[in-house]
Amino acid sequence: MAIPALHAWFDEATNTITYVVWDASTRHAAIIDPVLDYDHRSGRASHRSADAILGFVADHDLSVQWVLETHAHADHLSAAPYLKEKTGAPIGIGERITDVQRTFAPVFGLDDVSGDGREFDRLFRDGDVFPLGVLQVEVLHTPGHTPACVSYRIDEAAFVGDTLFMPDYGTARADFPGGDARTLYRSIQKLLALPPQTTLYLCHDYKAPGRDHYAWETTVADEKARNVHVGGGVDEDSFVAMREARDATLSAPTLLLPSLQVNIRAGRLPESEANGRRYLKIPLKL
DSSP states (O other): OOOOEEEEEEETTTTEEEEEEEOTTTOEEEEESOEEEEETTTTEEEOHHHHHHHHHHHHTTOEEEEEEOSSOOSSSEEOHHHHHHHHOOOEEEETTHHHHHHHHHHHHTOSSOOSSSTTSSEEEOTTOEEEETTEEEEEEEOOSSSTTOEEEEETTEEEOTTSBOOTTTOBOOOOSTTOOHHHHHHHHHHHHTSOTTOEEEOSBOOOOTTOOSOOOEEEHHHHHHHOTTTTTTOOHHHHHHHHHHHHTTOOOOTTHHHHHHHHTTTTOOOOOOTTSOOOOOOOOOO
């Protein structure tokens, strides 16, 4: 099997890692989990991060074939539509994005969300395989954090979204609507069943206590041995009890409300209103 080349960008504002991964022989590339720069205090959005990726793509003579989302993110807005506009690459996500759309469209009163995933160009099923040059990308359905979460496996590399974090930080929360700690545990076991030398590329890092640097690459072997939530053979019931107790103490992500209403539209921003301005919705709880 061919080994992918890759480059990672860390967005400190959202603790998100975006990847460009490519086949060195054909220069065919995919962009995974791109970030739209958005300042919630001012409402200002820009494509600075996406333009840096496009600059890298041009400098390395890459041809972008896919823009891939591991799930509908709740902590950053996606730059996928901008990258599609600039490259022509289709946007792919797990097929159960339909569940996420149907859950959250009513929360924001959105009447322009299909509920059938048509906003995306490709809805992946568990086990789907598609080419990236001579590389083969395998889709693994890894729900639990959200119903639509998928991981993308290319030979001995797997891009696992929010399912796992670095061994010293643990695992994803599972308390969003549609999330489930027991399902998350089983998805993690699916990833840990990959060959031990498989490198896992994470979507986020938050610096565990005692660590002074960000990190986003680990291995199946390291996670199985050292992950503070599942390492050493933690059983399912113990994990579920820990995860549910921990999740009950967590506050909502800062960008939860803007992110979800944009990302269930495949990253498309709301249409302009009569005054030429776009508006996000903030549902109130009174």
